[in-house]
Amino acid sequence: MADLSIIDAFRESMIGLMKLLNEETAMLKRREFKTLDKLQARKRQLSISFEKHQTEMRSHPEVLEMIPADERTALRELYQRFRCALSDNMLALRSSHDAAERVVSLIMDSVRKQRGITAEEPSFGRPRTGYAAYCPASRAVAAVSKSL
Structure with missing residues (x-):
C-alpha cells in the first residue's frame, strides 16, 4: 500500500x-534569450522529476482516496494552474x-536578392540548405558535384 x-x-x-x-515565460517575454541557457538544465531535471x-x-x-476532499480539490486547482503555466x-x-524564423527568412531573402536569385524557394522536394540556400541553383549543383 x-x-x-x-x-x-x-x-x-x-x-x-x-x-x-x-x-522562463517572463524571460521570453522580456527577450532575455542569453540567460535562458542557464534554465535549461534545471528545467530538464524538474521535468524528469515531475514525470517520475x-x-x-x-x-x-488509491493514495488520492486517502487525502481529504479539500486537499484533493486544492491539488486539482494546483494542477489546473500548472497546465495554464505550461500552456x-x-x-x-x-x-x-x-x-x-522570420528574422532568418528576412536575412535569407536579402542575401538571395543581393545575389540575384529571383526564384522562390521550391515548396516540394528537399529544401536547399547550407551554401545551396544562398546561391542560384545552377551554382549549387556545380558546387555539390565538385565536392563529390
Whole structure:
C-alpha cells in the first residue's frame, strides 16, 4: 500500500516546475534569450522529476482516496494552474521560435536578392540548405558535384 508521500512529492515537483516555467515565460517575454541557457538544465531535471512523480501517483491511484476532499480539490486547482503555466510557456516558446524564423527568412531573402536569385524557394522536394540556400541553383549543383 502506498503512502501520502507520493502526493507530496508530486505536488512539490509540480510547484518547482511551474515556478521555472513562469520564470522562463517572463524571460521570453522580456527577450532575455542569453540567460535562458542557464534554465535549461534545471528545467530538464524538474521535468524528469515531475514525470517520475506523476507516473508514481498514477500507479497508486488509491493514495488520492486517502487525502481529504479539500486537499484533493486544492491539488486539482494546483494542477489546473500548472497546465495554464505550461500552456503559456509553450505559447511563449513558439512565439519566440516564430520570430527567430522570420528574422532568418528576412536575412535569407536579402542575401538571395543581393545575389540575384529571383526564384522562390521550391515548396516540394528537399529544401536547399547550407551554401545551396544562398546561391542560384545552377551554382549549387556545380558546387555539390565538385565536392563529390
